[in-house]
Amino acid sequence: MSKFKALPVDGKPITTFSDEDTAWQQVYEGLKTLIDELRKTFTIRDDYRKEMQGTEFLSQEHITLNDIFVFPVINSERNSEETNEKTIENEKELLTDDHILIHGERLSGKTAICRHLYLSLIEQSVPVLYVDLDTFGRRADDDVFHNSYERQFHGDYTLWSKQDDKLVILDNLSNQTIEHVTSALECFEKVLVTVETDTYFAYYRDDERLAKFRKVEILPLTHSKQEMLIRNRIKLSTKDRQVLDGEIDEVENRVNSVIINNRILPRYPFYVLSILQTYEGYMPNDLSVTSYGHCYYVLIIAHLFRSGIARSDDEINSCMNFAENLAFEIYLRGTKEHRIKQELIEEFKNEYGKRYLPLRDSILNRIFDQNYGIITNNQKFGDLYQFRNPYMYYYFLGKYLARNCDKHKDVIESMVTKSYVTTNCLTLIFTIHHTTDDQIIEDIMLQTMCSLENIEPAILNRDETNVFEDIVKGIPSQVLSSESVQSERTKEREARDNHEFNSTNNDDESGDESLDTVNDIYRIMTNNEILGQILKNKYGSLERERIADTVETIVDGGLRLVSSLLSNQDEVNHIAVYLHERNPELNIHDIRKMIRLMSFLWTMQNVEKIVSALNKPEIRPVVQDVVSRKNTPSYDLVEYFLRLDTVRKFEDNDRRKLKSLLDKHNYPFFQKVVSFRTQRYLNTHKVDTPVEQAVCSILKLKFRSRVKSLT
Structure with a gap:
């Protein structure tokens, strides 16, 4: 009790005072001082702090926003003095301007960054107020801020509002709540506003009331930031041990297989964490849908619930059936961007109502709800409607085709034949998510085996790879880094970002019927991607022989791609002479060198694509059986690269495998590419020092100490 002050002075009973009025005056003055202090003590209420730290998608109460938060990718729009967009790296850079408008897609993390900034500024004793405009009407006045303050803080609002450099965060600006921004500019020195990108472009991009605001946009996470998010999440479940880099790789691969290079899902924190949660807690009882398909299903159900659809099987099934049929209608009559005119909707x-029991207007309104519905009208495209996210369109189209595969057999066969078209490839992947019929898989495998069928798969033995002799000599023998593992992992993921950006922008959407060889090449590439998805999704329900056949189809297909550009020395000379005759200004030696380099890069790229398609730890025993049976350097190379990509930790048995391979294939190409790939692994993964020293001895490298990672 010693920390409490008793009144009157010294806690003497009032009756002992000779003048009781003096005693009561002391009580009055003491209480007045206490009340004044409380009015000036602007501390956040505990219940509100807990609310702001909460996360909607994680059920464990002990997990807070601060546990998993990763600063998002935020780009600042160019102003008149800048030539390029600027990436904002942290909250200090974001808050450099007094007036900031953040726009981003739904579920891109706008509210999360608002909450993070709010809590961070509270810790710094910066006067800050958070206002969710979704909870207020269009009428704006000071009561909005007063009421928000009373809910969030102890202390007197009038005194708090007299502080300098106050910041108000206005989350979820709509087309009806702009007056709150005007009011905030009158009451606060600093204002931060968030708004959905569609609303921003439709209503506010050129609005004079927002002229003084710096506009910034939230973009999908980079691979490096995604890794940080995954690592933060996994650490919470493995507090009693260190998280292995190979463990992170395995989870990353799982997430990336669902996201599919940002083509299906944007790499926003909500989606990444939802995928992780789905895998951890909610595996499907219905074996007609794959584990990846179940991830998409869970996300769709969440959207339906948010839109107000009742949590009953009847209502959900009605919505799903409507969406499946609409997806096929969009496929037949929509634009190539999968949008459809309102009149066709x-x-x-009307036609749907004749074939099925018509949906109630209340359900249709929720399906087409602009804020939460699964189908939306993007005002940038006029009267065109589309599914809110690409994964929704492909999920429902795939489900429709899986349920009606006999009726629309010609559609599926056409897609299989032209699988090199991106939309066909994605549709087939989602159709396979929903079907238990192996016919589509068999058709895809047959198409793959018949593509470039006159070309034998590359063996990559000494004779085939002699053409790379000069290139192999030019590859540094030692590429071990002295930088930290985390620094090297960041570089590796930056390279993934660049590759993903280039591959997404170069998606082929049409094909050329006259270029059979080119189409065969693209067909093998996309079919290997589809077959890889099959292995990753359905390995548990496939017979061992079917898995082996699929593995062999993928590897042989990829190795035929290698052979398509793998030329011997005579062929290189022939091509070089041909090109030199038509371009005499070019040096023939340089032409030969360029041809060899292109062939080498093509070889390694396709080997890596094969490995990526097989990247599922559970199927490695089957892969090893196939490799033993085929017994070629190329298959050995694939198996070793796959080992590096799937082991959680490189240990003695992996070191022994490395040594046996190098003893077995003692020629420059194999030795150099295996050494290079192993060193790349050592750069990006923590390995026990004795094992790493032994590997360096095998590769005839100098062991180096390195900077320790912070993680």
């Missing part, structure tokens, strides 16, 4: 509703 109305026609579809």
Whole structure:
């Protein structure tokens, strides 16, 4: 009790005072001082702090926003003095301007960054207020800020509002709440606003009331930031041990297989964490849908619930059936961007009502709800409607085709034949998510085996790879880094970002019927991607022989791609002479060198693509059986690269495998590419020092100490 002050002075009973008025005056003055102090003590309420630290997608109460938060990718729009967009790296850079407008897609993390900034500024004793505009109407006045303050803080609002450099965070600006921004500019020195990108472009991009605001945009996470998010999440479940880099690799691969290079899902924290949660806690009882398919299903159900659809099987099934049929209608009558005109939507509703029991208007309104519905009208495209996210369109189209595969056999066969078209490839992947019929898989495998069928798979033995002799000599023998593992992992993921950006922008959407060889090449590439998805999704329900056949189809297909550009020395000379005759200004020696380099890069790229398609730790025993049976350097190379990509930790048995391979294939190409790939692994993964020293001895490298990672 010693920390409490008793009144009157010294805690003497009032009755002992000779003048009781003096005693009561002391009580009055003491209480007045206490009340004044409380009015000036602007501390956040405990219940509100807990609310702001909460995360909607994680059920464990002990996990807070601070546990998993990763600063998002935020780009600042160019102003008149800048030539390029600027990436904002941290909250200090974000808050450099007094007036900031953040726009981003739904679920991109706008509210999370608002909450993070709010809690961070509270810790720094910066006067800050958070206002969710979704909870207020269009009428703006000081009561909005007063009421928000009373809910969030102890202390007197009038005194708090007299502080300098106050910041108000206005989250979820809509087309009806702009007056709150005007009011905030009158009451606060600093204002931060968030708004959905669609709303921003439709209503506010050129609005004079927002002229003084610096506009910034939240973008999908980079691979490096995604790794940080995954690592933060996994650490919470493994507090009693160190998280292995190979463990992170395995989870990353799982997440990336669902996201599919940002083509299906944007790499926003909400989606990454939802995928992780789905895998951890909610595996499907219905074996007609794959584990990846179940991830998409869970996300769709969450959207339906948010839109107000009742949590009953009847209502959900009605919505799903409607969406499946609409997806096929969009496939037949929509644009190549999978959008459909409003008039065609109305026609579809009428026809649907004749074939099935019509949906109630209340359900249709929720399906088409602009804020939460699974189908939306993007005002940038006029009267065109589309599914809110690409994964929704492909999920429902795939489900429709899986349920009606006999009726639309010609559609599926056409897609299989032209699988090199991106939309066909993605549709087939999602159709396979929903079907238990192996016919589509068999058709894809047959198409793969028949593509470039006159070309034998590359063996990559000494004779085939002699053409790379000069290139192999030019590769540094030692590429071990002295930088930290985390620094090297960041570089590796930056390279993934660049590759993903280039591959996404170069997606082929049409094909050329006259270029059979080119189409065969693209067909093998995309079919290997599809077959890889099959292995990663359905390995538990496939017979061992079917897995082996699929593995062999993928590897042989990829190695035929290698052979398509793998030329011997005579062929290189022939091509070089041909090109030199038509371009005499070019040096023939340089032409030969360029041809060899292109062939080498093509070889390694396709080997890596094969490995990526097989990247599922559970199927490695089957892969090893196939490799033993084929017994070629190329298959050995694939198996070793796959080992590096799937082991959680490189240990003695992996070191022994490395040594046996180098003893077995003692020629420059094999030795150099295996050494290079192993060193790349050592750069990006923590390995026990004795094992790493032994590997360096095998590769005839100098062991180096390195900077320790912070993680």
